[in-house]
Amino acid sequence: MDGGTSSDTWYLLLLAMFMISFMLNFTDIPQRIQLWRFSSYVRRRLIQIDEVESDVRRRLISYLSKLNISTPKEVIDNFMNNYFLIEPVNIEPVDIIKRLSHLINVRDTNIKMYAEKYMPGLQKSERYNATVALEIASAINTVNKILKHYFKLGLKNNNWILLMQLALEMPNIIRIVNSYSKALDAFFSGVPIGDGAGPLLVRYLVGRAEPKYLAEDTVYYEVVVDGRKVYAVKAEGPGATVGKPGEAVEKLVEMLGGSVARIITVDAALKLEIEDTGEVAEGVGAAIGDIGPEKIGIERAATKYGIPLDAVVIKMSLEEAINVMTKDVYEGVLKALERVRRIISNICEGGSIIVIGVGNTVGVL
Amino acid sequence: MIQLRNALDIFTLLMIVTTILLLIYTITVMLMQRSKNKVTATPKVVTKVGCMQNDYSAEREYSKGDYVGLEVGKCPKCGNSLFVEAIYTVSNVKGKEIAS
Known part of the structure; x- marks a missing residue:
C-alpha cells in the first residue's frame, strides 16, 4: 500500500513534467508569457516617459509665462509636431549638400519667424534659449510617440520580439529622455552646457577682443597669440545657438586669400564608457557633430588651399554634453586650451591660424 | 515505509x-x-569670477543672469573689471536647484 502511494506520486510528478514540457515546446504559451512580461514592463516605462513629458510641458509653460508670453500653451502646441525636415533625395548625390543646407536654412528661418511672432519683445538670447527649450520638449514628445507606436504595433501583431527589443532599449531611452528633461534648466537659466566647451575655449583664447560679424549668428575675433595672428570663430553668445561655423570658415579663408597656416577645430566629443570626462584628444579633421553642410564647409575650405586641419576634442557623456557644464568638463577646456596654444606655437611666427570653437554657445558671450 | x-x-x-x-x-x-x-542630489552650480589682470579669482554661488564674459564689478585687488570666467556644477555636493 505504501509502495503504491510512492509510485503514484512519482507518476504524477512525471506526468506533470511531461505536460509542462509539451506546453513549453509545442504551444504558444511561452511566447504569450513573454509578450505579457515585456508589454507590462514597457507599459510601466511608457508611463514614466509620459510623466517626464508632462513635467517638461509644465516647466516650459511656467518659463514662458515668466517671459510674459500670454499664450504659452498655444506656443507649445503649435510648435510640437511641426518643423520636421525631410532629407533631400540621396540616390542623386549631385549638389546634395547645397540642397540639404538650403532646407536647414529654410527650417531655421521658419523657426525664427515663429519665435519672433509668438515671443515678441524678448531679447535675442532669451528668444534663442526659449526656442531650444521648445525643441527639447518637441524631441521628447516625438520620442514618446515613436515608442508608443512600436509598443502598439507589437501588441497588435503579438510580436513579442519587437516588445522585447523595446524593453531592452527602454533603460537607455529613459536615461536619454531624463537628461533632455534636465537640460531644460540650463536653457531656462542660460548657463553654459557641456557642448559649449568649444565656444568657451575661444572665449578664453580671445580675452576681451571685440567680435566681428562673419555669418548668421557667428562671429570671429582677431588676436595675436605668441606672435601669430589668430582668427577665432564661435557662435554669437550668450543665447543658445551653434551658428554657422562651416559657412563662416569658408568666408574667412576666402577673406584671407587662403593664406592660413592651420585650421584648428575644437569641439565636445562623446566619450566611451571607459574614458574619463574632460579627457582631451588631438587628431586630424573637422571636429564638428553636424549632419553635413557645416562640416563639409570646413573641409572644403581647408582642402581648396591645402591648409592642415587639426581637431581637438574634449570627452564627455551625452548627459554632460546637454546639461549644465560640469567642473570636469571645465577643466578639460583648460587642458584643451593648452593644447591649442601648443599647436599655435608650432606655427612659424607671423603665420595666421583659424581656431573654431564648435558647439552651443549658451551662457558664453 | x-x-x-x-x-x-x-x-x-x-x-x-x-x-x-x-x-x-x-x-x-x-x-x-x-x-x-x-534620487541623486542636485549638483550645486557655481560661478567663477576673475580679474582681467589674472590677479584675483573666486567661486561663488550661481545667481540668475550670470553668463561667461559678464562684467560683475571691480577687482578687490587692482580695481580692474571683474568678469564671470566660468559657470559649472560641482559634483557630489547637495545644493539648490538652479532657478528656472
Whole structure:
C-alpha cells in the first residue's frame, strides 16, 4: 500500500513534467508569457516617459509665462509636431549638400519667424534659449510617440520580439529622455552646457577682443597669440545657438586669400564608457557633430588651399554634453586650451591660424 | 515505509530549498532595484569670477543672469573689471536647484 502511494506520486510528478514540457515546446504559451512580461514592463516605462513629458510641458509653460508670453500653451502646441525636415533625395548625390543646407536654412528661418511672432519683445538670447527649450520638449514628445507606436504595433501583431527589443532599449531611452528633461534648466537659466566647451575655449583664447560679424549668428575675433595672428570663430553668445561655423570658415579663408597656416577645430566629443570626462584628444579633421553642410564647409575650405586641419576634442557623456557644464568638463577646456596654444606655437611666427570653437554657445558671450 | 518517508523527505526538502532560493533572489532583485532608483542630489552650480589682470579669482554661488564674459564689478585687488570666467556644477555636493 505504501509502495503504491510512492509510485503514484512519482507518476504524477512525471506526468506533470511531461505536460509542462509539451506546453513549453509545442504551444504558444511561452511566447504569450513573454509578450505579457515585456508589454507590462514597457507599459510601466511608457508611463514614466509620459510623466517626464508632462513635467517638461509644465516647466516650459511656467518659463514662458515668466517671459510674459500670454499664450504659452498655444506656443507649445503649435510648435510640437511641426518643423520636421525631410532629407533631400540621396540616390542623386549631385549638389546634395547645397540642397540639404538650403532646407536647414529654410527650417531655421521658419523657426525664427515663429519665435519672433509668438515671443515678441524678448531679447535675442532669451528668444534663442526659449526656442531650444521648445525643441527639447518637441524631441521628447516625438520620442514618446515613436515608442508608443512600436509598443502598439507589437501588441497588435503579438510580436513579442519587437516588445522585447523595446524593453531592452527602454533603460537607455529613459536615461536619454531624463537628461533632455534636465537640460531644460540650463536653457531656462542660460548657463553654459557641456557642448559649449568649444565656444568657451575661444572665449578664453580671445580675452576681451571685440567680435566681428562673419555669418548668421557667428562671429570671429582677431588676436595675436605668441606672435601669430589668430582668427577665432564661435557662435554669437550668450543665447543658445551653434551658428554657422562651416559657412563662416569658408568666408574667412576666402577673406584671407587662403593664406592660413592651420585650421584648428575644437569641439565636445562623446566619450566611451571607459574614458574619463574632460579627457582631451588631438587628431586630424573637422571636429564638428553636424549632419553635413557645416562640416563639409570646413573641409572644403581647408582642402581648396591645402591648409592642415587639426581637431581637438574634449570627452564627455551625452548627459554632460546637454546639461549644465560640469567642473570636469571645465577643466578639460583648460587642458584643451593648452593644447591649442601648443599647436599655435608650432606655427612659424607671423603665420595666421583659424581656431573654431564648435558647439552651443549658451551662457558664453 | 522507510523508503517512502525518505522519498517524501527529499521531495519536500527540494521544494523548501527551491522556495527559499526563490525568496532570496526576489528580495535581492527588489533591493537592487530600490538602490538604483535612489534620487541623486542636485549638483550645486557655481560661478567663477576673475580679474582681467589674472590677479584675483573666486567661486561663488550661481545667481540668475550670470553668463561667461559678464562684467560683475571691480577687482578687490587692482580695481580692474571683474568678469564671470566660468559657470559649472560641482559634483557630489547637495545644493539648490538652479532657478528656472
